[in-house]
Amino acid sequence: MRTRMHRGALALAAMTCLTACGGSDDVRGPAASAKDETPPHITACPAGVPATVTCYGGQDSQGAYYMIAKPANWSGILVMHAHGGPDLGAPSMERAQEDLTRWSIMPRAGYAWAGSTYRQGGVEVRAAAEDTERLRGIFREHVGKPTRTILHGQSWGAGVAAKGAEMFTRETVGERPYDGVLLTSGVLAGGTRSYDFRTDIRVVYQYLCQNHPRPNEPQYALNLGLPAGVTMSNAAIAARVNECLALDKPAAQRSAEQKLKIDTLVKVIKIPESAIQSHINWGTRHFQDISANRTGGASPFGNVGAVYTGSTDDAALNAGVLRYSADPAAYAKFAQDTDPTGKIPVPVVSTKWISDPTAFVELDAYFLQVMTRGGSADRLVQTFTTTGTHSYISDPTYPTLMNALLQWIEQGRKPTAASIASACAGQEAQFGAGCAFATDYYPQALETRVPARARPQ
Missing domain, CATH: 3.40.50.1820 (Alpha/Beta hydrolase fold, catalytic domain)
Incomplete structure (x- = not known):
C-alpha cells in the first residue's frame, strides 16, 4: 500500500x-x-x-x-x-x-x-x-x-x-x-538500429532455406520485407518456415538438417528457437509496411559490412548471404520518425x-x-x-x-x-x-x- x-x-x-x-x-x-x-x-x-x-x-x-x-x-x-x-x-x-x-x-x-x-x-x-x-x-x-x-x-x-x-x-x-x-x-x-537483426534473420534464413521467396517466384530485395501490394499472412509465412525448419514439430521429429538450420539461426541471430517465427513475421510484414508506406518504396535497412558468426562455416555463410545497402533517403526519413x-x-x-x-x-x-x-x-x-x-x-x-x-x-x-x-x-x-x-x-x-x-x- x-x-x-x-x-x-x-x-x-x-x-x-x-x-x-x-x-x-x-x-x-x-x-x-x-x-x-x-x-x-x-x-x-x-x-x-x-x-x-x-x-x-x-x-x-x-x-x-x-x-x-x-x-x-x-x-x-x-x-x-x-x-x-x-x-x-x-x-x-x-x-x-x-x-x-x-x-x-x-x-x-x-x-x-x-x-x-x-x-x-x-x-x-x-x-x-x-x-x-x-x-x-x-x-x-x-x-x-x-x-x-x-x-x-x-x-x-x-x-x-x-x-x-x-x-x-x-x-x-x-x-x-x-x-x-x-x-x-x-x-x-x-527504428534504424532496433530492427537490423530482422534484416539479418531474413538473409540468413533465406541462405539456409531458399523458400521465402522460392526460386520459382518473383525475386525481391529481402530488406523490403515484401514488395508493395503483395499479401502474405502470418500463417502463410509460418507454413514456409515449418516446411524448412519444422518449428511446429517436437525436436525429436525433426531431421538432422532441420536441427542444424535451427541451431544456426539461434547462434547467429542470438535469439531462442521460440522467437524465430515471430521475428521472421515482423521482418516480412512490418518491413513491408515501412518500405511501402513510410519510406517511399525504398528500404532503410541494410547489412553491408555485417559479419555473421556462430554457424558451422561462417566463411561460407558470409559469402553466401544476400547483401543490401540501406537507401539514404529512406534511412533519413525513418530515423526522423523513429530514432x-x-x-x-x-x-x-x-x-x-x-x-x-x-x-x-x-x-x-x-x-x-x-x-x-x-x-x-x-x-x-x-x-x-x-x-x-x-x-x-x-x-x-x-x-x-x-x-x-x-x-x-x-x-x-x-x-x-x-x-x-x-x-x-x-x-x-x-x-x-x-x-x-x-x-x-x-x-x-x-x-x-x-x-x-x-x-x-
Missing part, C-alpha cells in the same frame, strides 16, 4: 500543481483540440479491472479508439499508455480493451489510465505520439485534471513514449504535458527483462548512449529483471517503478536499481510475488548482439 509519507507527498504535489503545474491559456499541439473532441462515454470495464473503477471509451477526431480507467480512490496521477506492436490492421476498440486488461495493475494501484489504439496501424512513431497526446487532452478536458501525468511506453510503445516526451514539452505545448516517463520492455534504439535524440526534459525510469527475446537488453545500452549524447543521462535510471516476459514482467514491478518515479519527481530523490529492488518487496503484500530486480546488471553494447554494419552518412 502507499505509505503515509507518499500520500502526503501526493497531497503536496496536488497543492503545488495548482500554480506550478497548471494549464496555460496557450496550450498547443494535439491536446489543444480537446474541447472540440466528442466527450468519452462511460462503458463497461474489460476483464481484470476492479469494480470500483469507472471506465470510459471513445473514438477521437482522427479515428483512434481509446479506453480510460479512473479508480474511485484516484490518487490524482494519470498514466498515459503507449502500446506496443504495432498492429498492422485498422484500429479497433477491442485493442484498447485488451490493453486496459493487461495494464489493469495501474488502476488497481490507484492511478488513472488512458490508452489510445492510435489512428492507424503500422510503423509510424510520431503519429502514435500525437494520438497519445491528443488523448491526454481529452482526459483533462472531459474526465479530470491530474496532479501528475506519467507517459508509459511498452515495447514498441516505449519508442513512441521516448519520442513523444521529446516532441511535447512545456516549450512546444505551452504547458508541461508529462512529469515523467516510464519505459518498459522497450524497443529503444530507434530518439535523447533530449527528454523530465525523469525517465526504464525496466527490461534481461532475457527478453523481442526487445534485446542491449537496446537499453544504446538508449543510454543516446540519452548521454542528448544531455539527458542524469534524468535516466535503468533497471533490469531476472524473470518475466516481454509482454509483462510482474504485478509488483510496475507500482514499484511508478512509486520510484513519482518520488523522484516530487521529492528530488533520484532512485537507484538497489533502492527500487528494495522497495519492490514492500509491494508484494498488496500485488503478489514477482520482484526480480537485478541490482548489479549492466547490458553490453548493442554491437555485441547485432553485428555492426555500414550506414548512410
Whole structure:
C-alpha cells in the first residue's frame, strides 16, 4: 500500500500543481483540440479491472479508439499508455480493451489510465505520439485534471513514449504535458538500429532455406520485407518456415538438417528457437509496411559490412548471404520518425527483462548512449529483471517503478536499481510475488548482439 509519507507527498504535489503545474491559456499541439473532441462515454470495464473503477471509451477526431480507467480512490496521477506492436490492421476498440486488461495493475494501484489504439496501424512513431497526446487532452478536458501525468511506453510503445516526451514539452505545448516517463520492455534504439537483426534473420534464413521467396517466384530485395501490394499472412509465412525448419514439430521429429538450420539461426541471430517465427513475421510484414508506406518504396535497412558468426562455416555463410545497402533517403526519413535524440526534459525510469527475446537488453545500452549524447543521462535510471516476459514482467514491478518515479519527481530523490529492488518487496503484500530486480546488471553494447554494419552518412 502507499505509505503515509507518499500520500502526503501526493497531497503536496496536488497543492503545488495548482500554480506550478497548471494549464496555460496557450496550450498547443494535439491536446489543444480537446474541447472540440466528442466527450468519452462511460462503458463497461474489460476483464481484470476492479469494480470500483469507472471506465470510459471513445473514438477521437482522427479515428483512434481509446479506453480510460479512473479508480474511485484516484490518487490524482494519470498514466498515459503507449502500446506496443504495432498492429498492422485498422484500429479497433477491442485493442484498447485488451490493453486496459493487461495494464489493469495501474488502476488497481490507484492511478488513472488512458490508452489510445492510435489512428492507424503500422510503423509510424510520431503519429502514435500525437494520438497519445491528443488523448491526454481529452482526459483533462472531459474526465479530470491530474496532479501528475506519467507517459508509459511498452515495447514498441516505449519508442513512441521516448519520442513523444521529446516532441511535447512545456516549450512546444505551452504547458508541461508529462512529469515523467516510464519505459518498459522497450524497443529503444530507434527504428534504424532496433530492427537490423530482422534484416539479418531474413538473409540468413533465406541462405539456409531458399523458400521465402522460392526460386520459382518473383525475386525481391529481402530488406523490403515484401514488395508493395503483395499479401502474405502470418500463417502463410509460418507454413514456409515449418516446411524448412519444422518449428511446429517436437525436436525429436525433426531431421538432422532441420536441427542444424535451427541451431544456426539461434547462434547467429542470438535469439531462442521460440522467437524465430515471430521475428521472421515482423521482418516480412512490418518491413513491408515501412518500405511501402513510410519510406517511399525504398528500404532503410541494410547489412553491408555485417559479419555473421556462430554457424558451422561462417566463411561460407558470409559469402553466401544476400547483401543490401540501406537507401539514404529512406534511412533519413525513418530515423526522423523513429530514432530518439535523447533530449527528454523530465525523469525517465526504464525496466527490461534481461532475457527478453523481442526487445534485446542491449537496446537499453544504446538508449543510454543516446540519452548521454542528448544531455539527458542524469534524468535516466535503468533497471533490469531476472524473470518475466516481454509482454509483462510482474504485478509488483510496475507500482514499484511508478512509486520510484513519482518520488523522484516530487521529492528530488533520484532512485537507484538497489533502492527500487528494495522497495519492490514492500509491494508484494498488496500485488503478489514477482520482484526480480537485478541490482548489479549492466547490458553490453548493442554491437555485441547485432553485428555492426555500414550506414548512410
